[in-house]
Amino acid sequence: MLTVVVIILGISFILYTLLGGADFGAGIVEIFAGKSEATISKAMAPVWEANHVWLILAVVILFAAFPPVYASLSWVLHIPLMMVLLGIIMRGTAFTFRHYDVHQGRSHKYYNFLFHLSSFITPFFLGMILGSMILGRITFDSTQGFYQMFMAPWLNLFCFTMGAFTTCLFSYLASVFLVGETSVDEERVKYGTFAKRSMIMTMILGLLVFIVAEAEGHHLTRTFLNSVPSIILLITAFLFCPVIWYFLNKEKNKTVYLRIGAGIQVTAILVGWFYIQYPVVIEVKDGDELTFYNTQAPPATLQQLIIALTVGLFLVVPGFVFLFKVFKIKST
Amino acid sequence: MDDLIAARLQMAVSLGFHIVFACIGMTMPVLMAFSEWRWLRTGRQVYLDITKAWSKGAAIFFAVGAVSGTVLSFELGLLWPEFMKQAGAIIGMPFSWEGTAFFIEAIALGVFLYGWNRLNKWVHWLSGVLVSVSGILSGIFVVSANAWMNSPAGFDWVNGKAVNIDPVRAMFNDAWRAQAIHMTLAAFISTSFAVAGVHAWLLLRHRGRLFHQQAVKTALIFGSVAALLQPISGDFSAKDVAKRQPLKLAAMEALYKTSKPAELVIGGLPNDDEQRVNYAIHIPKGLSFLAKGDWNAEVEGLDKASPQDRPPVLVTHISFQLMVMIGFFLAFVALLYLVFSAGWRRVLMKRWWLRIVAFTTPLGFIAVEAGWTLTETGRQPWIIYGIMRTKDAVSSMPGLRYSFLVVTFVYMLLSIIIVWLMRRQINTIDEFYPTAKTS
Numbered sequence: 001m002l003t004v005v006v007i008i009l010g011i012s013f014i015l016y017t018l019l020g021g022a023d024f025g026a027g028i029v030e031i032f033a034g035k036s037e038a039t040i041s042k043a044m045a046p047v048w049e050a051n052h053v054w055l056i057l058a059v060v061i062l063f064a065a066f067p068p069v070y071a072s073l074s075w076v077l078h079i080p081l082m083m084v085l086l087g088i089i090m091r092g093t094a095f096t097f098r099h100y101d102v103h104q105g106r107s108h109k110y111y112n113f114l115f116h117l118s119s120f121i122t123p124f125f126l127g128m129i130l131g132s133m134i135l136g137r138i139t140f141d142s143t144q145g146f147y148q149m150f151m152a153p154w155l156n157l158f159c160f161t162m163g164a165f166t167t168c169l170f171s172y173l174a175s176v177f178l179v180g181e182t183s184v185d186e187e188r189v190k191y192g193t194f195a196k197r198s199m200i201m202t203m204i205l206g207l208l209v210f211i212v213a214e215a216e217g218h219h220l221t222r223t224f225l226n227s228v229p230s231i232i233l234l235i236t237a238f239l240f241c242p243v244i245w246y247f248l249n250k251e252k253n254k255t256v257y258l259r260i261g262a263g264i265q266v267t268a269i270l271v272g273w274f275y276i277q278y279p280v281v282i283e284v285k286d287g288d289e290l291t292f293y294n295t296q297a298p299p300a301t302l303q304q305l306i307i308a309l310t311v312g313l314f315l316v317v318p319g320f321v322f323l324f325k326v327f328k329i330k331s332t
Numbered sequence: 333m334d335d336l337i338a339a340r341l342q343m344a345v346s347l348g349f350h351i352v353f354a355c356i357g358m359t360m361p362v363l364m365a366f367s368e369w370r371w372l373r374t375g376r377q378v379y380l381d382i383t384k385a386w387s388k389g390a391a392i393f394f395a396v397g398a399v400s401g402t403v404l405s406f407e408l409g410l411l412w413p414e415f416m417k418q419a420g421a422i423i424g425m426p427f428s429w430e431g432t433a434f435f436i437e438a439i440a441l442g443v444f445l446y447g448w449n450r451l452n453k454w455v456h457w458l459s460g461v462l463v464s465v466s467g468i469l470s471g472i473f474v475v476s477a478n479a480w481m482n483s484p485a486g487f488d489w490v491n492g493k494a495v496n497i498d499p500v501r502a503m504f505n506d507a508w509r510a511q512a513i514h515m516t517l518a519a520f521i522s523t524s525f526a527v528a529g530v531h532a533w534l535l536l537r538h539r540g541r542l543f544h545q546q547a548v549k550t551a552l553i554f555g556s557v558a559a560l561l562q563p564i565s566g567d568f569s570a571k572d573v574a575k576r577q578p579l580k581l582a583a584m585e586a587l588y589k590t591s592k593p594a595e596l597v598i599g600g601l602p603n604d605d606e607q608r609v610n611y612a613i614h615i616p617k618g619l620s621f622l623a624k625g626d627w628n629a630e631v632e633g634l635d636k637a638s639p640q641d642r643p644p645v646l647v648t649h650i651s652f653q654l655m656v657m658i659g660f661f662l663a664f665v666a667l668l669y670l671v672f673s674a675g676w677r678r679v680l681m682k683r684w685w686l687r688i689v690a691f692t693t694p695l696g697f698i699a700v701e702a703g704w705t706l707t708e709t710g711r712q713p714w715i716i717y718g719i720m721r722t723k724d725a726v727s728s729m730p731g732l733r734y735s736f737l738v739v740t741f742v743y744m745l746l747s748i749i750i751v752w753l754m755r756r757q758i759n760t761i762d763e764f765y766p767t768a769k770t771s
Contacts (some may be wrong), residue, residue, distance in 0.1 A: 037559050046446035050438040053431070057407050060431045063416055064424020071417035076411030078729045085406055086742065089399045093746060096395035100388060101753060102760055146730055184665035214517050297497070304425045304499040312432030319439040326443060 001302045006292055008309050009061045014270050016054035017175065023048045025174025027091065027119020028167065030112075033175070033194050037112070041099050041299025043181040046327045048095070050320065052088075058311075064305050068295040069281050073129075080125045080154050088094075089121030090114050097162055120167065127166025131159035132264075135218050136283035158216040165205040169266065172198035176244065176262040182265055192248045199241060206269075223276050233272035236266040338733040339411040339726045342740070344708070346400065346407055348701055349743045353397030355700060357437075358471045358516065358522035360556070361444075365460035367550055372453060381715040382547050384448075386527075392444050392750065398438065400743075411732070415715050415725035418494050422487050423477045423500035430473035437466040451574055468516060475515045476508040482707070483507035483576050484716050510572040511707075514565045517558045518703060521662055524555025529693030530758065532686045540681070543761075543768040548689065549673075555696075556666035562659055567622070573621040573710075577717060578632040579641070580710035583618055583648035584633075586612075592630035593620040598728040599653055600643045609649075643712045647755025651706035658699035665692060 026040045061072035074081060091114075098111035132138060132154040139149060175195040182188055213220035224230055247254045282290040296302065296314045339639050362385050371379035405427075409416045417518075440462035447456055480486075485500030487494040528551035531544040538544070574581045588607040596619040598614025620629040634642050665688060672679045679685055715722040726732075761768045 046442040049395065050435070050442055052398065052402070053435045053438050056402055056405055057431050058433065059402075060424070060427045063409065063420040064406075064428055065421075067417050067420030067424075070409050070420060071413040074406065074416075075413040075727055075729065078410050078727065080733070081406060081410060082735055082738070085403050088402055089742060089746070092395050092399035093749075096392055097749065097753060100392050101756065142728060150729055187385065220716070297424065300497055301421040301424055301434060301499050305428050308425065308428040308432060312428070312435065316435045316439065319436060323439050323442050326447055 001299060002292060002296055003303055004306050005061065005065045005309075006294075008313070009058060009065070010274060011059065011086075011286070012054045012058045014267055016051070016058060017170075017270060018056055019047070019051035021123065021170040022173045022177045023051055023171035024119050024123050025090065025172070026178060027095075027115055028123075028171040029174050029178060029194055031116045031120070032171075037098075039178065039182045039184075039187060041095075043178065044095065045099055047323060048092075050323060052092070054072075061305065061309070065297050065302055066281065066292065066295040067210060067297060069290055072138075072290065073133070073282065074141060076140070076149060076153060077088050077129055077132060079150060080129050080132070083125040084122055087118040087125065088271070090118035092121060094118065106226075123167045123170045124163040127163035128154050128159040130166070131162030133282075134220075134277060135159065135213075135216065137285055138282055139285040141285075154301070158215060159214050159216060161205065161208050161212045165202065165209050168198055168202045168205050169269075172202050173262055173266060176248075176258050179248070180257060189283050194246055196245060203238075203241070220276075227272075227276050230272040230275045232253065233268040233275070237272075238267040240265045333733045333736075334679075335730065335732040336723050336726050338736040339721065342732070342736040343407065343411055345736070345740050345743055346404055346703075347704065347708075348406055349747070350397065350400040351700060351704055352522075353393050353400060354471060355519035355522050355697070356390065356393045357397045358467045358519040360386060360393070360459055360527075361441075361464040361467050362520075363524070363527065363550060363554060364390065364444075365457065365464050366554075368460055370550075372457060378546055378767040381543060382550070382766045385761055385765055385768070386547075387445055389754060392753060394441060396746065396750065401434075403739075405643060408583050410735070411727055412715065412725045413727050415720060417478075418720065419716065421501045422479050422494055422497050422499060424472040426476040426480075429477045429519060430470045430477075433466045433470035433473060437463055437470060440466065471516060471519065472512045475512045476503050476505070476621055478707075479507035479511040480505045481715065482511070482580075482711055482717050486717050489719050496714070506576055507572065510565070510569045514562070514569050514703075517562045517565055518696070518700050520554055520558035521562060521659075522700045523550045524558065525662060525665075525689075525692040525696045527551040528555060529690050531695070533743075534758070534761075536683065541768065542770060543765065545681075549555035552666075552669050552689070556669050557660075559659075559662040560664035560670075563663055566656070566659060566680045570623060571625070574631070577710070579634065579643060580648070580707075581623060581636055582632060582634045582636075583643040583710050584652040585623075586649040587619065587631060587633040587644055589635050590630065590633040591617055591619075592629045593617040594623075594631035594633075595619060596622060597649075600649075602649050604645055641713065643710050648706050648710045651702040651709070655699045655702040657705065658695050658702070662692060662695060662699075665689070693760050 023044055026044060030037065030040055055274055059070070094111045094114035098115065101107060101111070104123065135153070135156070135158050137153040137156070139153070142149070172195060175191045175198055178191045179188055182191070203269070210221050210224070210311075224234075240261050244258060244265075247258050247261070279291040279293055280289045281292060284290065364386050367383045367386070370376075371383060440459045443459040444456065445452070447459065451459075467721050480502050483506045484502075485505040486498040486500070488496045520595055531547040533553070535541065535544045535548065570581065570584075573584070578706045585594075586600070586602040586609045587594055593616070595617065596615040597609050598613040598615065600609040602609045617627045619631050620626045623629070634645065664687050668688075669680075672685070711717055713721050713723070715725045
């Protein structure tokens, strides 16, 4: 039963990264790739709220099935989580305001500024939070003082690198997706170029994550090299790079391959990471750890949760297919 | 500022903000689907225009509701980690169903808002119906979780830990039915009267325009039915509270001493030191009858509990009075509306009537805020009634007041922008919809 819950949690996490991540990334692409508001608005408007719900689902699963994980994360990571929340509020509202405010003018400057800022902040702090969960500096010992308890676990070079990596990965996803959203050749080339650059940047930052982890005393490389499936998954993600590069250089109509390719890459990275971590969710200072096993809710709760989620997925998945069919396939 | 107070205020601001958007999210889809259905049946352009104009406004509220709801799902842990550690496994069930319902709502909403030219008309309408149903359901699931805090069920409390958890019993606790009905009706009343009020106000500026007349009519049909049902649901709720949370009822009614029979106190200013209510209207035996259905029944007062177990009286009593007052006023307006539309249709065009409807614009939402304030403060000092105190649930992170200040600032700013943006949208209705200009 626990396995089912963990799998659904994993799926919602992956889907949030792919869909929600691309939405946040689109804001970052907009900063660097210049004026492309129309394309991004058209691509995001019908789907971003539905994409965003994958995060809510993951949170709900976390607090219903693994209450201690949810409670302790939100206790010690209060500050970065607040930043993520502010980012989520700002992004959603600024995007909607600029989409629905019929007057063009000064107000749009502010909307754009907030939209760009929050599209950057949110993935960055999400990445920091993920980093702090594995780094092992989280402590529940109240005698440690404010800095050691509420700042040190996430305010360090490793979490910073994780934040940068996540942000870059999201903008890579977004630019690959956006290539297929526009019919203007000039814009397509612009997104293509951005996709290539962010791909290289993501690889560099990915390498940096390993190096900085060693520097901070967290032996990520050793754990990684001991896990054959993770090595295979990372190589898979890596091997897709030239394939995507090739399709980015080609003329039109290859958007489906591009999207599937980038989707596989990101999924491979996430699954590889789960594989190393499982069943640990939070590494605690002094070798302690919170795992899926030692934090799980009683069987009665897990059972009800699975029923709700199964019914939910049966309704939601066809809904999602329909939504994307209406807005993503017909439009290209 | 004390961190506990800061955390409570932050929760109050976040929920007080979100509840407005949640009410709109539950009601607007129903109004829009109804209006679109009338267009499909009659083919009259005005109904289509109303639906489209509403959907542009509603889209903003939906988006803000979605993100402010997300904030709440995190704040439960950010502010009350000790509560969530125990309650997560117990009330996870309504939240997981809520997640499902909200998911469907978000998908159907995307289809409804952006699928006008891409879908068959009836398929489009169906997506609106789906948004309505899932919106109402997700509201009910969330209320069920709140009802559990008032009426904890489905677990045994052993040495400060919940054991023998039964999530189904927790979800269908004793309070969920009364609360779900009351909240759903409140959502319909507040939103419908606000919509009707705005269009009535526009009618006062542009006399006789069909677009606004039809909009007022559609909104008032739903608002009136709900407003007339609400007093019945309110009575049901009060009797329910009298049974399960006598102290909350005592605070609502400012009943300091257990009395038999107990008098009904209307209005007034409770004075805790003197244990009495000043400037109030007193109706002998009134409370006994309303709470217990018997003119001579005993009603428990605040003196039944030791001082540290009593809820604050002033805030609870005043919020309750405000909610009831507005509730009855809106029920009266609803009654007038039904009478006028049955026999005196000409009255519905009169300026004085439109002024009354315009006046009701904010009232429903004020009542919603008041009602929510009373149910939360009336439960104090408990976060889980009789089980866990609010002060034992709060996060131990120092400096919670800064979170509170940031959240308050952001929500205040957002409120200002939204009001300003809605005014902009309303002022441009004429430009986009030809029927809004014709009489």
